[in-house]
Every structure is written in C-alpha cells, then in structure tokens.
Amino acid sequence: MGQSQTVDRILDAAEELFAERGFSETSLRMITGKADVNLAAVNYHFGSKKALIQAVFARFLTPFCESLESAFDELERDADGGPPCLEAVLKALTVTVVEMPRKHDRSISIYMRLQGLAYTQSQGHLRRFLEQEFSHTFGRFMRLLKGATPQLSAVDRYWRIQFMLGATAFTMSSSDALSGILLNKLGVESTVEEIVGQLVPFLTAGMQAPATAPVGQIRGSA
Amino acid sequence: MGQSQTVDRILDAAEELFAERGFSETSLRMITGKADVNLAAVNYHFGSKKALIQAVFARFLTPFCESLESAFDELERDADGGPPCLEAVLKALTVTVVEMPRKHDRSISIYMRLQGLAYTQSQGHLRRFLEQEFSHTFGRFMRLLKGATPQLSAVDRYWRIQFMLGATAFTMSSSDALSGILLNKLGVESTVEEIVGQLVPFLTAGMQAPATAPVGQIRGSA
DNA sequence: ACCTGTATCAAACGTATGTTTTAAACAAAT
C-alpha cells in the first residue's frame, strides 16, 4: 500500500486535539490514542511532533491558499485596472473561508482556531514554516489591502491591519466557545458564516475610520 | 522575616517568562532559576504552579481594576444622568492602561501579553479565577458599553465586543514584536501610548458601523 | 538557653513526555 490511511487518521486526530487544547498540551499519546494507531507511527511517518504540527497546517492551508489566489484573480479581473475596494477584498477572503471544503461541520472552526493558535502560541518553527510556505498569498493580500486604503499613511495602515488580524484571529480561534456563551445568554445559535458576516462591516468601518489624533487628555463624554 | 522577598522575586520572574513563552512552556525550574531562588520555594509559597499563575494575575490586575473603577466613577459623574459615549468609555480604559504603575518600560506590554494569553491559552482554572475575582469591574465595563451603543442589537453588540477584545488583546500581546517589525520596515518608533491612540478610533468606528447584512453572494468590487 | 514557627536548601519521588529500538506482519515483485 503506497499511501497508508494511518497518516490521515493521525492528521485528523491531531488537528482536532490541537485545536481543542493547543500544541504543548496535546501529547502524541493522546493523538495516537484517538487515531487508534501505534504511538511510533507519528515519528515514523512525520519524523517528529514539530513536523506533525506543520503537516496539519500544510494539509488545510495549501488548498485554501490556492482557492484564495483564484478569488484574488477574479477580483482583479473584475476591477480591470483599478484596485478592488476594501469590502470586496475582505469579502473575497471570507467567502473563500466559508466555502472551504471540509469533512464535517466543525472543520471550519477547527481551522480557524488552529490559525489563531499559530499566531498566539509561540511555536517558532511554525511561524517560520508558515512564512516561507505561504508568504506569497499573504503578501498579495497585503498589497490588495494597500491598494484598497490609499488614504491611510503607511504607519496607520500597518497598525490597522494588525487590529484586523487580531479581531479575526481572536474571534475565530474561540468561535466555538463564544458561540456557546451567546447561546446561553441570549438563546441565539450562530454559525461561522454569520460570525464572518458580522466581522466584515466591523473591520471595514475600522479600516476607514478618520485618521488618528495623538493620545492626550481625556475627552469629555456626550 | 515576615514577608520574604522571595515571593516577589518569583512573581517578577514568572510574569516575564509567562509573557515570553506561555504557561505550559515555562517550567518552574526556569522561573526559580531566573529568580535565583530554590526550586521548592514556589510550592512552599504558592502551593502549586496553577496558584502561581493566578498570583501573577492578581498582583497586577487588582490595582488595575481599582484604578479603572475610579475612572468609571469619574466618567459617570461627568456625564450626570445620561450614559457616557463610546469614545469616552474606551478612552477611560486606555488611559487607565497607559497610566498603570509599572516597574520598568516593558511592564505594560508584559501585562498586555499576559492578558492576551489568559484568553487564548486554555487554562481553565485561570479563566475561572479571573471570572470570580474581577467580574465586578468587567461587568461594569460591559454595561457601559451597552449604554454607549444603544443602536446595536444584543447579538450585534456581543460579537462586536469580541472583535474589540480580539483586536486589543492580540495587538497588545504582540506589541513588542509588532513595533519591531514596523521599525524595520518604515523606520518608525512607536510606544504603547501611540498604539492605543491608534486603537481607539479603529474600535470606535467598528462598533458604530451600520448594522450587518447576512452573508450571501459576493458583492462586486468598486 | 530553649523552644517554636518560618524559610531555605539539596535531593529525591513519581509521572508523563518525545523519541528510539527491535521484531513481527504485510504487500508487491521477482
């Protein structure tokens, strides 16, 4: 058998457990236990735990970046010449996220949470891996954002992009928990689609806020 | 000696290391090594690693919440009767953060990063501890936000508050790294004060964005 | 001087981790 199913079983188990508990808090024994494969299989197929983490990201990020590049192609074709507007860029991103192929319903929040963990858990090797592997798509997204916000100074744009990333990564990385709280408090169900539907206008408005004034005295209320 | 300085040395070392590396990735041996105290001192003075984590948060969060409550008092006094406006609420928060008493320059970003970790690292005991210890101030902040955004539905407000928290926690928790990148790319120095000065208009605009439409088909660009 | 409670120290404990080893099972090719 050329491609064993063991590899996929490990990846499936790992991406769920990593998303639930983080990287350091998930042991190889938990993963192989859930995947119902032998402990040594991880090191045999992937070489190390670090390499497994990278493989988990590569498996869902590679097709995602391809879809995203296609969406960007279409975006620039439609806008022939001029730069696409901010809302269109963000919509292209979120639609690509929502339309991501997935094995089951939870998949999207799992991927979102993994993406959030990649930012917040300080796994140096992961950051390096993602940078050298997916920097092309990320750079293109940045250039589109620049074209869509010509009124911003480079410094303002830089910080606002970080704010965007933060709001997205944070919300998405806890989307399950946050949805649960909302369900308890207000009795409202919410899907990933609805959350990103809420995100886009928030981010768009934030990016287009008037230029900032230096922080000084407190402004009175009302 | 009634109050040993060992306790403070441990807390100082722990808050720095936790902020740099996260909780699970920081061992008691690293902490006691940096603090130059005996390994057993942590369990002697705090009881366990979990209790140490909580003590680190209690030490900087307790005085911070007191200052914040005072700022809220002043806010409501100035606005006699009516609810303070959104920008005033956020300014009160950020000014309190910036004026936080600190031992050295790095302190603020350390506290910000810790606060971010409290959200993203799934330490159940920490979340429970913070909830029961500081829920009063947090709840008051939430009520102020509610009064400042009467136009929002409860669901919209809930999600936008999460977006705010995310943008803030993420940016502040990486403010050192992000400032460094900005310095490299554009040669611009930036302080925590300036970052929060950028944050407020972004968040204000986001919170006041027009109500959301459900995500459906892709809207064309331009 | 003699206790008494507190604090520090070196050393060890038990457990869990990532990784390696050795042997067996298996499929495909000769």
Next chain:
DNA sequence: ATTTGTTTAAAACATACGTTTGATACAGGT
C-alpha cells in the same frame, strides 16, 4: 516461494516535569 521494502507493534529509552521530603538555618518570644 522467496525476497524486498514498507508499515505496524510492543517495549524500552532518556529526559523533563511538578511536587514532596527531610535536614538545616534562623528569627523572635518566653
């Protein structure tokens, strides 16, 4: 049928972890 290369299996490996122990030092009170 034998061989070959790949995959699984059980067990052990070395290391690092949080925690506990027991001895020692030292303070203040009587």
